[in-house]
Amino acid sequence: xxxxxxxxxxxxxxxxxxxxxxxxxxxxxxxxxxxxxxxxxxxxxxxxxxxxxxxxxxxxxxxxxxxxxxxxxxxxxxxxxxxxxxxxxxxxxxxxxxxxxxxxxxxxxxxxxxxxxxxxxxxxxxxxxxxxxxxxxxxxxxxxxxxxxxxxxxxxxxxxxxxxxxxxxxxxxxxxxxxxxxxxxxxxxxxxxxxxxxxxxxxxxxxxxxxxxxxxxxxxxxxxxxxxxxxxxxxxxxxxxxxxxxxxxxxxxxxxxx
Amino acid sequence: xxxxxxxxxxxxxxxxxxxxxxxxxxxxxxxxxxxxxxxxxxxxxxxxxxxxxxxxxxxxxxxxxxxxxxxxxxxxxxxxxxxxxxxxxxxxxxxxxxxxxxxxxxxxxxxxxxxxxxxxxxxxxxxxxxxxxxxxxxxxxxxxxxxxxxxxxxxxxxxxxxxxxxxxxxxxxxxxxxxxxxxxxxxxxxxxxxxxxxxxxxxxxxxxxxxxxxxxxxxxxxxxxxxxxxxxxxxxxxxxxxxxxxxxxxxxxx
Numbered sequence: 001x002x003x004x005x006x007x008x009x010x011x012x013x014x015x016x017x018x019x020x021x022x023x024x025x026x027x028x029x030x031x032x033x034x035x036x037x038x039x040x041x042x043x044x045x046x047x048x049x050x051x052x053x054x055x056x057x058x059x060x061x062x063x064x065x066x067x068x069x070x071x072x073x074x075x076x077x078x079x080x081x082x083x084x085x086x087x088x089x090x091x092x093x094x095x096x097x098x099x100x101x102x103x104x105x106x107x108x109x110x111x112x113x114x115x116x117x118x119x120x121x122x123x124x125x126x127x128x129x130x131x132x133x134x135x136x137x138x139x140x141x142x143x144x145x146x147x148x149x150x151x152x153x154x155x156x157x158x159x160x161x162x163x164x165x166x167x168x169x170x171x172x173x174x175x176x177x178x179x180x181x182x183x184x185x186x187x188x189x190x191x192x193x194x195x196x197x198x199x200x201x202x203x204x205x206x207x208x209x210x211x212x213x214x215x216x217x218x219x220x221x222x223x224x225x226x227x228x229x230x231x232x233x234x235x236x237x238x239x240x241x242x243x244x245x246x247x248x249x250x251x252x253x254x255x256x257x258x
Numbered sequence: 259x260x261x262x263x264x265x266x267x268x269x270x271x272x273x274x275x276x277x278x279x280x281x282x283x284x285x286x287x288x289x290x291x292x293x294x295x296x297x298x299x300x301x302x303x304x305x306x307x308x309x310x311x312x313x314x315x316x317x318x319x320x321x322x323x324x325x326x327x328x329x330x331x332x333x334x335x336x337x338x339x340x341x342x343x344x345x346x347x348x349x350x351x352x353x354x355x356x357x358x359x360x361x362x363x364x365x366x367x368x369x370x371x372x373x374x375x376x377x378x379x380x381x382x383x384x385x386x387x388x389x390x391x392x393x394x395x396x397x398x399x400x401x402x403x404x405x406x407x408x409x410x411x412x413x414x415x416x417x418x419x420x421x422x423x424x425x426x427x428x429x430x431x432x433x434x435x436x437x438x439x440x441x442x443x444x445x446x447x448x449x450x451x452x453x454x455x456x457x458x459x460x461x462x463x464x465x466x467x468x469x470x471x472x473x474x475x476x477x478x479x480x481x482x483x484x485x486x487x488x489x490x491x492x493x494x495x496x497x498x499x500x501x502x503x504x505x506x507x508x509x510x511x512x
Contacts, residue, residue, distance in 0.1 A: 051398065059336045068326050075285075078317035078341055078399045140309065141336045 002221035002229045004177050006199075007050070007184040008192045011066040012037030012215040020100045024092040025136045029061050037215030038066040042073025044236050045217055052079050053181035056173060058087035058188060059141045066215075067186035085145045085152070086168035089188035093123035093155025097132050117208040118157070125154035158207065162194040169195065174226060189248070192218070200228045213244030260477035260485055262433050265308065265440045266448050269324040270295030270471035278358045280381075282350035283394045283409075288320050295471025296324040300331025302491040303473050311437040312338050314429060316345040316444060317399045324471070325442035337440075343400060344424035347444035351411025352382035354390050377460040378415040385410070414463070418450035425451055430482065448474075455484055469497055 012034035016023040030038065055071065057063040064083065071077050095103070095115065104112045115123050126133055136142075142149050153160065177183055185195070189212055197207045199220060212218065219233040234241045270292035274281040288296065313329070315321045322341065329335045353361060353373065362370045373381045384391055400408055409416065433439055441451070445468055453463040455476060468474065473491040476484050490497045 061333075061335045064335045065330075072319075072323070075319070077319040077322040080341060081339060083336055083338065144311075 001223060003224045004180075004222040004226065005182055006177060006220045006222055007045075007052075007182075008195065008212075008218040008220065009041060009066065009070070009184060009186045010189050010192050010212045010214050010216070010218075011062045011186065012041075014062050016097075017214075022092040022095050022098055022100065024089050024096045025060070026096060026132050027061050027135075027139065030065050034062065034215075035065070035069060038069035039073050041066075041215050041217055041236075042070035045070065046074040048235065050074070051182060052076055052184045054176050055079055055081045055184045055186060056087060057081060057083050057186045058089065058191065059083055059085045059145075060088055060188070063087070063186050063188060067184070070184070070186065082172070084168055084172070085142065086165050087185065087187045087191050090158060090161045090190035090194075091126075091153040091156040093125045094127065094130060095123045096126060096130065096136075113208075119204040119207055120157045120159040122157040122160065123155045158190060158194055158197075159204075161190055162198060165191060165194050166198060169198070177222070177226065189214075196220075196232065199226065200232065211245055211248050213241060213248055216241055216244055261480040262436075262478040262482065263438060264433065264476045264478060265303070265310070265438075266451065266468075266474040266476070266488075267299055267324060267328065267440070267442045267472070268445055268448055268468045268470050268474075269320045269442065270299075272320045280350040280353040280356050280358060280361070282347055282354045283318070284354055284390055285318050285394075285397075286320060288323055292320065292324070292471070293327065296327035297331060298492070298496075299324070299471045299473050300328035303328060304332045306491055308332060308473075309438060310334060310337055310440045312340070312432055313440045313442065314340050314342065314345060315442045316347070316447065317341050317343050318346055318444070321345070321442050321444060325440070328440070328442065340428070342424055342428075343403065344421050345441070345443040345447045348414060348417040348446035349384070349409040349412040350381050351384045351409075352388060354384060354388070354394070376413065377464060378413045380411045380413040380416060383410040414446055414449065415460075417446045418453065421447045421450040422454060425454065433478070433482065445470075452488070455482070472497055 011030065013031045014023055014028040014034055015031050016026070016028050017034070018031055052071070052074070055067050057067045064081070067081055068077075071079055071081075100112060114121055126136070137149065137152075142152055145152065153164070156164075173183060173185070185192070192212050193207060193210055196202065196210065196212075196218075199222065202210060213234065217235045219235055221229050223229050269288065271289045272281060272286040272292055273289050274284065274286040276289045276291070310332075313325055315325045325339065326335075329337060358370065372379055384395070395408065395410070407420070409420075429439060429441070441448070448468055449463050449466060452458065452466065452468070455478075458466070469490060475489045475491060477486060478484055
């Protein structure tokens with residue numbers, strides 16, 4: 001019996017998504033297309049008459065921008081927005097900034113697929129010599145987290161994402177949902193997947209084939225124990241949704257030689 | 259030596275400011291000019307290298323969006339933001355939605371000036387028959403307010419009386435904790451904070467027009483007393499022009 005509704009949203013295109021590079025903890029803003037995806041999403045949610053009480057985002061600008069644009073389109077700018085590193089995108093370690101297609105060409109589509117889609121394979125950790133190390137770890141936002149900066153991840157598997165997300169879900173998000181609040185989580189591909197795995201009871205093996213399209217709101221109906229009572233619903237035009245899913249799946253493939 | 263720095267910013271032109279209508283609790287959006295003002299204010303803060311730890315704003319979009327433009331400009335979108343009805347603009351009651359020039363023609367310039375600029379005389383209340391009663395008083399964002407808290411009209415005194423508890427109970431402890439605070443709000447809720455900080459008289463606060471879209475900086479001692487007058491960030495010309503523009507509103511067309 002469905003008791004609660006929860007909305008998840010994976011932010012739209014950032015500049016690096018366009019270049020097919022692992023963005024992860026690098027703080028990119030949305031591209032023009034990404035801004036539009038967020039606005040379209042907000043318009044759709046408004047048309048369907050949804051009313052949010054609370055929004056959660058990561059500390060990364062692209063998820064926050066997305067949340068703001070959605071709330072703006074819905075005329076719900078006043079809704080509280082709470083931000084946490086625990087909803088950040090998966091930390092891709094030393095793979096951050098690398099182009100997916102080139103990686104696929106160099107290591108093979110299968111290895112890239114393992115790094116991207118396996119449950120507990122951690123990529124190699126980011127080192128101080130990495131071009132983006134300082135940009136990430138010197139950023140002031142990471143001195144405001146509920147763990148000391150030195151304890152923040154240097155690389156994560158999807159399992160490790162869930163390990164740091166779940167305590168936040170339980171302590172901070174669940175009590176709000178149980179008070180009947182309609183919650184939107186505006187986050188990233190992998191933080192959304194990790195949460196879905198938990199809520200829908202998806203196996204370690206099956207999570208590999210779960211792909212969330214960008215900019216498409218995901219509606220989950222939950223029972224009183226906050227477990228999904230039916231399959232997730234991707235809201236909006238189905239043709240658009242299928243195209244969006246394919247776009248994400250294609251990003252893992254190597255560029256075909258001409 | 260300043261113990262603390264506080265930054266206030268009054269939102270820029272809204273679509274209703276443009277039409278010279280009493281706005282109050284009506285949730286008017288920023289006009290294109292207002293968006294430009296917010297971005298310019300953000301740029302001034304970016305150029306001066308300001309960092310904040312926490313932000314406060316009202317539940318009205320013109321203030322919230324101003325804050326968002328600023329946070330985007332200074333690349334601090336990740337900052338915690340607290341929204342409260344207590345920082346809302348003054349509630350203009352039955353005058354909400356009325357064009358200021360027409361109101362002046364009906365009631366006279368003097369009465370309009372009293373309503374807009376007096377300290378403790380409230381405008382007529384917004385009753386159930388008012389065009390905006392449903393969309394304001396019954397809005398979901400105010401569902402947690404008690405009957406006593408939800409206003410149907412406010413004098414400046416009333417506005418300050420509901421803004422200051424939030425300042426004292428929520429904002430002051432953060433400042434004293436060393437958090438650098440940014441407040442994006444409205445002419446009259448900010449006047450409440452300014453009057454309190456500077457110990458201004460009722461007459462003096464009535465004469466004060468805070469410029470829009472321009473960051474206002476206070477340096478405070480450890481008791482939160484200002485070390486000097488408020489400073490504006492931006493060029494002198496912009497600041498001067500903005501203050502003159504607000505004072506010109508409310509005059510009836512001849």
